[in-house]
Amino acid sequence: MINRQGQIESVIIGNDHELEIPHLSRTRSGLRLLRGVRLVHTHLKNQPLTQDDLTDLALLRLDLIMALGVGKAGGLQDVYVAHNVANSSKEQGYKQLQPCAFQSFEMNCHDFILSLEQDIFKGCQVSKEGIREGRALLVSVGTGHVAFQQERLDELQELVRAQDVEVLGCVTQRPGSIHPKYVVGSGKMKDLAIQALQSGADLLIFDQDLTPAQVRGISEITDIRVLDRSQVILDIFAKRAHSHIGNIQVELAQLRYRLPRLAQSSTAFSRLAGGIGTRGPGETKLETDRRRIRERIQHLERDLTSIEQGRQEQRKRRVKRGLPVVSIIGYTNAGKSTLFNTLTASDVSVKDRVFETLDTVSRSWRLPNLGEIILTDTVGFIRDLPRDLVAAFQTTLQELQEADVLIHVIDAHGVNPEQHITAVEQILVELGLQDIPCLRFFNKGDLIDLETMQGLCSRYEGIGGSALEETSLQVIQHKMSHLLLTLQKPMSHFQEVQTITMHEDVPSAHRIG
Ligand SMILES: Nc1nc2c(ncn2[C@@H]2O[C@H](COP(=O)(O)OP(=O)(O)OP(=O)(O)O)[C@@H](O)[C@H]2O)c(=O)[nH]1
Ligand SMILES: [Mg+2]
Known part of the structure; x- marks a missing residue:
């Protein structure tokens, strides 16, 4: 291995068909530059x-790779050279020079590498949209329906974008079966790693949930950060959490997710490394880290329990007062908060992005014939909600237990409203909320034609409209009044409710969370 100054950095002794390259430090200065060393070796x-040589060239970002061919008589015969290329759209990320007889071979390696690196750097400069937190290649490995896989991949893009990560490309893999260690075969995984490097990605994000062992296996091959969908969702939650309880729940979910994966970060060395510098004291540190995380988890759990107790008291008081509670639920970005704002003349944050709302917010809502009731806006759902997140968000989700009626908001303009309905209803079952009466509201009616809306409404026995238009919401109010009146609760509850003076019992901006 020879560095840019022409000095020999290391001498590697291999056998007649392979060599083991020692651990190389990670990419210099965070920019997608070359490694600063070239590999010159013999081919007996x-x-x-070979393909292995070219893979090493790309994966390790070597300045270049050179093989000196040994002829039959034992002398040097031909020189074979390959180098990385700048253009990421090319299928191959490297270029092989014409083989040349050793005697006539001439190359100014130093100048060649510098100009090559300049080209590569130009191709990888940060896009005009601004500095992003990362550049990712998304990967979906599936054996199910193609259309479904694509839809999930689109959703993953949304999730990743919500974190200000630039999506450089999406790759769909359809293996016969899921490889236990690498998800796809190791050959395919190497191709993926090369593709990620060529496109300038520093993150490989999988749509599938990966086991800690898979993350480890893939990181060892690719040498770049590997994330799965759950982690992306957890990170979004972490970014969006503002309230005290929101922060506790998110941190708890993150720590529980991280604990079994802790070994991964300290062993994520180059695939050829064999663990240099990662054993010994590293093990002890790992144990300390684990213990600290466990202690922190216990601490957060205690905090959460005491908050939970306080909330139960709060709930009991409300139940005693007999105020009916209606909770708005639904897939993330369906328009729940918009509906909440229009119905209660509030101004909770509404944005065209996933998981804008994390904290439950309750306000009073006046219904014809009933008077004031409590309307609650909640955190959005998504299919395959990470388990750690559901577990940690129990406190917030339990708020839903007290709802007398749910309004399930569905984005009628979305790609696949049916899938979203199924995903949400599945989560309701998991949370034991399936028996609460539910009114389905197909939202964003202004964006679809009447016929489609009527089809959805009749198929799912729902009502349609737009959360942005107050007039289209009168039908919700009437339906809701009717629904609440037909519930088992005695009429007296509602009469009682009508006489309540708001500032005494239900602050008009009563905020939970
Ligand atoms: N055209 C149209 N856009 C709507 C309608 N309702 C909501 N939106 C838009 O949809 C996006 C998401 O709205 P939100 O109300 O934040 O959705 P949400 O369900 O609360 O989302 P999360 O809190 O992130 O789960 C925003 O850009 C809204 O302006 C509607 O009826 N018509
Ligand atoms: Mg919202």
Whole structure:
């Protein structure tokens, strides 16, 4: 291995068909530059560069790779050279020079590498949209329906974008079966790693949930950060959490998720490394880290329990007062908060992005014939909600237990409203909320034609409209009044409710969370 100054950095002794390259430090200065060392090695049977050579070149971002072919008589015969290229759209990320007889071979390696690096750097400069937190290649590995896989991948893009990560490309893999260690075969995984490097990605994000062992296996091959969908969702929650309880729940979910994966970060060395510098004291540190995380988890759990007790008291008081509670639920970005704002003349944050709302917010809502009731806006759902998140968000989700009626908001303009309905209803079952009466509201009616809306409404026995238009919401109010009146609760509850003076019993901006 020879560095840019022409000095020999290391001498590697291999056998007649392979060599083991020692651990190389990670990419310099965070920019997608070359490694600063070139590999010059012998090929004892004068063979051209092998696929393994070219993979090493790309994966390790070597300045270049050179094989000196040994002829039959034992002298040097031909020289084979390959280098990385700048253009990421090319299928191959490297270029092989014409083989040349050793005697006539001439190359100014230093200048060649510098100009190559300049080209590569130009191709990888940060896009005009601004500095992003990362550049990711998304990967979906599936054996199910193609259309479904694509839809999930689109959703993953949304999730990743919500974190200000630039999506450089999406790759769909459809293996016969899921490889236990790498999800796809190791050959395919190497191709993926090369593709990620060529496109300038520093993150590989999988749509599938990966086991800690898979994250480890893939990181070892690719040498870049590997994330799965759950982690992306957890990170979004972490970014969006503002309230005290929101922060506790998110941190708890993150720590529980991280604990079994802790070993991964300290062993994420180059695939060829064999663990140099990662054993010994590293093990002890790992144990300390684990213990600290466990202690922190216990601490957060205690905090959460005491908050939970306080909330139960609060709930009991409300139940005693007999105020009916209606909770708005639904898939993330369906328009729940918009509906909440229009119905209660509030101004909770509404944005065209996933998981804008994390904390439950309750306000009073006046219904014809009933008077004031409590309307609650809640955190959005998504299919395959990470388990750690559901577990940690129990306190927030339990708020839903007290709802007398749910309004399930569905984005009628979305790609697949049916899938979203199924996902949400599945989560309701998991939370034991399936028996609460539910009114389905197909939202964003202004964006679809009447016929489609009527089809959805009749198929799902729902009502349609737009959360942005007050007039289209009168039908919700009437339906809701009717629903609440037909519930088992005695009429007296509602009469009682009508006489309540708001500032005494239900602050008009009563905020939970
Ligand atoms: N055209 C149209 N856009 C709507 C309608 N309702 C909501 N939106 C838009 O949809 C996006 C999401 O709205 P939110 O109300 O934040 O959705 P949410 O369900 O609360 O989302 P999360 O809190 O992130 O789960 C925003 O850009 C809204 O302006 C509607 O009826 N018509
Ligand atoms: Mg919202």
